[in-house]
Amino acid sequence: MADPVAVLGVGMHPWGKWGRSFVEYGVAAARAALADAGIEWKDVQFVAGGDTIRNGYPGYVAAATFAQALGWTGVDVTSTYGACATGAQAIDVARARILAGLCDVALVVGADTTPKGFFAPAGGDRPSDPDWLRFRLLGATNPIYFGLYARRRMEVFGATAEDFARVKVKNSRHGLANPNARYRKAVSLDEVMASPVVSDPLRLLDICATSDGGAAVVLTSMEFARRHAANPVTIAAVSTVTPCFPNTIIEMPNFSTDSAAAVAAPEVPFKDSIARRVYESAGVAPEDLDLAEVYDLSTALELDWYENIGIAKPGGAEKLLRDGETTLGGRIPVNASGGLACFGEAIPAQAISQLCELTWQLRGQAAGRQVEGARLGLAVNQGLFGHGSAVLAKR
Amino acid sequence: MAESKARVPAIEGWFRMDGSAPCLLGVRCRACGTVYFPRESFCRNPGCGHGELEETQLSRRGRLWSWTDNRYAPPPPFVAKQPFEPYTIAAVELGAEKMVVLGQVASGVDASAFRVGQEMELVLDALFEDDTNEYVIWKWRPVAA
Numbered sequence: 119m120a121d122p123v124a125v126l127g128v129g130m131h132p133w134g135k136w137g138r139s140f141v142e143y144g145v146a147a148a149r150a151a152l153a154d155a156g157i158e159w160k161d162v163q164f165v166a167g168g169d170t171i172r173n174g175y176p177g178y179v180a181a182a183t184f185a186q187a188l189g190w191t192g193v194d195v196t197s198t199y200g201a202c203a204t205g206a207q208a209i210d211v212a213r214a215r216i217l218a219g220l221c222d223v224a225l226v227v228g229a230d231t232t233p234k235g236f237f238a239p240a241g242g243d244r245p246s247d248p249d250w251l252r253f254r255l256l257g258a259t260n261p262i263y264f265g266l267y268a269r270r271r272m273e274v275f276g277a278t279a280e281d282f283a284r285v286k287v288k289n290s291r292h293g294l295a296n297p298n299a300r301y302r303k304a305v306s307l308d309e310v311m312a313s314p315v316v317s318d319p320l321r322l323l324d325i326c327a328t329s330d331g332g333a334a335v336v337l338t339s340m341e342f343a344r345r346h347a348a349n350p351v352t353i354a355a356v357s358t359v360t361p362c363f364p365n366t367i368i369e370m371p372n373f374s375t376d377s378a379a380a381v382a383a384p385e386v387p388f389k390d391s392i393a394r395r396v397y398e399s400a401g402v403a404p405e406d407l408d409l410a411e412v413y414d415l416s417t418a419l420e421l422d423w424y425e426n427i428g429i430a431k432p433g434g435a436e437k438l439l440r441d442g443e444t445t446l447g448g449r450i451p452v453n454a455s456g457g458l459a460c461f462g463e464a465i466p467a468q469a470i471s472q473l474c475e476l477t478w479q480l481r482g483q484a485a486g487r488q489v490e491g492a493r494l495g496l497a498v499n500q501g502l503f504g505h506g507s508a509v510l511a512k513r
Numbered sequence: 514m515a516e517s518k519a520r521v522p523a524i525e526g527w528f529r530m531d532g533s534a535p536c537l538l539g540v541r542c543r544a545c546g547t548v549y550f551p552r553e554s555f556c557r558n559p560g561c562g563h564g565e566l567e568e569t570q571l572s573r574r575g576r577l578w579s580w581t582d583n584r585y586a587p588p589p590p591f592v593a594k595q596p597f598e599p600y601t602i603a604a605v606e607l608g609a610e611k612m613v614v615l616g617q618v619a620s621g622v623d624a625s626a627f628r629v630g631q632e633m634e635l636v637l638d639a640l641f642e643d644d645t646n647e648y649v650i651w652k653w654r655p656v657a658a
Contacts, residue, residue: 253588258602262581262583265581266581266604274629364558366613373550
């Protein structure tokens with residue numbers, strides 16, 4: 119069991135389609151996190167930046183970009199990329215630096231400016247890049263993969279389009295009071311069902327948008343934190359797992375799964391292994407969770423996550439949702455923040471924003487969406503090309 | 514005129530251009546037997562890792578794992594017809610290879626009666642065309658009952 123590190127400060131720039139430089143969002147989030155922590159920029163000894171691949175060279179060297187914008191201080195930097203899991207990787211690098219005793223105060227920042235519409239591959243002809251080829255040869259957008267999982271759920275578990283819509287209805291209500299959410303409007307079942315089909319069975323309101331936004335956290339050693347806060351939120355464990363061969367579930371951006379002809383599929387499938395890693399690291403069980411933030415790229419995927427993180431048995435997610443257990447006030451609220459349904463995706467900021475939400479929840483500061491008495495929260499997501507991401511926060 | 518256009522693969526070496534019995538071309542590890550599609554240049558089984566790879570033809574039939582469709586034109590590098598025509602994509606599980614392979618569903622096939630587990634077979638069909646060529650790709654279609 120690894121020692122904890124403290125989450126001394128958190129901050130976000132609101133999600134939206136602002137059309138400004140990602141650096142502005144990152145700097146705003148960083149300044150908010152520093153203020154929340156009650157420390158100065160010059161106190162930061164290490165910056166971990168989550169890269170963005172759609173904003174040119176500054177996006178590939180995000181940590182240095184943010185450090186320069188905040189004012190060079192000679193601070194050490196590392197920039198990381200793991201698709202949607204980018205933020206968790208940045209968090210984990212900062213955490214490891216602190217646990218190794220190499221620094222006491224680290225700033226983690228991720229921000230993105232996104233284009234309108236479907237995510238397209240990065241520019242240029244690259245016929246050896248599977249992310250380019252899946253668009254060229256299949257026309258397989260991200261919602262295509264979400265649609266395959268959703269249809270599979272309907273066929274195997276009897277899920278209905280109304281079940282998927284109920285996830286959106288729930289999350290839209292959760293996000294109403296969240297000042298950082300892009301969409302703050304209650305959506306009805308009928309509105310979801312009346313929205314146009316994008317990738318059958320998924321409709322426009324089942325699929326998350328792409329957003330601009332920025333999120334930052336100040337992580338510190340426990341010793342440093344105790345001098346600044348009485349009872350700080352801590353990170354108990356982080357997961358950055360990859361699949362075990364053979365990975366037999368089709369994943370973005372692949373054309374096929376691994377073959378299980380020679381080696382049997384692993385007992386624990388990849389998506390189940392993501393949260394399991396943090397449970398095992400921290401010695402907790404899914405039953406111990408007070409809330410979870412999961413990556414609802416689509417409404418149907420949120421239901422998959424219930425089972426992947428162990429709060430429902432396979433095929434049990436729809437009942438958990440229908441019984442209101444994952445709604446605020448239920449046994450295990452999921453996406454109290456409003457989730458991607460209310461935020462849209464700002465890739466390198468998203469996993470960091472999940473930790474911001476857990477921190478506000480565990481401090482009792484999540485006004486209008488507070489999970490009462492929350493002590494243990496899980497944030498989980500998955501990035502294409504085999505990136506698992508989970509953060510377990512505790513108070 | 515469409516008739517005069519040459520039929521060429523949309524990508525070289527991924528499938529056999531055989532009008533009557535097309536199939537995907539992958540590789541198989543001579544040491545552990547794992548199959549890869551698209552081709553790999555090395556065996557990715559961490560318990561093997563040393564095997565020489567040889568070309569192999571994948572099963573032409575499999576079982577439907579799931580399907581969905583695209584109602585809006587994807588961004589480039591996809592070459593969309595004008596006006597855009599929605600298409601279905603199927604994930605098909607190959608029994609011998611124990612792997613799932615994606616492909617568009619052949620144009621004109623109605624997916625409304627699809628069921629997971631039904632038998633599908635591989636065909637060649639047009640992906641897009643330009644002034645001189647029709648570019649073909651593998652697609653899935655239900656095996657006629």
